[in-house]
Amino acid sequence: MIRRSILLIGVFLGLLVGLSVADSFADQSTDAVMQLERVIDGDTFVASGLKIRLWGIDVPGKNEPHFQNSTLALQYVLESGALTCAQVDTDRYKRAVMQCSSDGVDVGSLMVRAGFARDYARFSKGFYAQEEDAARQAAQGLWQ
Numbered sequence: 001m002i003r004r005s006i007l008l009i010g011v012f013l014g015l016l017v018g019l020s021v022a023d024s025f026a027d028q029s030t031d032a033v034m035q036l037e038r039v040i041d042g043d044t045f046v047a048s049g050l051k052i053r054l055w056g057i058d059v060p061g062k063n064e065p066h067f068q069n070s071t072l073a074l075q076y077v078l079e080s081g082a083l084t085c086a087q088v089d090t091d092r093y094k095r096a097v098m099q100c101s102s103d104g105v106d107v108g109s110l111m112v113r114a115g116f117a118r119d120y121a122r123f124s125k126g127f128y129a130q131e132e133d134a135a136r137q138a139a140q141g142l143w144q
Helices: 002-018 067-079 107-113 129-137
Strands: 032-034 036-041 044-047 050-054 083-090 096-102
Touching: 036 067, 044 067, 050 107, 067 096, 067 107, 096 107, 107 129
Parallel strands: 050 096
Antiparallel strands: 032 083, 036 044, 044 050, 083 096
């Protein structure tokens, strides 16, 4: 299990280094530099005093396979670069729903492309569908 987690993180690191994704935020002036405090799971974290839910993606729940891998992957991505976020909404749990980037790379895109998350089409309207298709075709993460 540990060996598999390390392998998945290695694949994820390769994607992080090799993937060049254009900044997907429509209005740069709404981006805020955030200071990571802690990661809760693969799509939720606390930064700059806010509980943040990543927009457009969904990850396995606490008792589902790949929960730990998704959580570790998000922690790695958020700790590996400058974190900026733009608020999209507030959810029913009063979390700030935000689209975030790490060193200018869309965090949701990285998580979905590496197979640690799914496109949450109900909210994203298929924004990350291509990344999910690529992860499925490569049998990565959730799609193994």
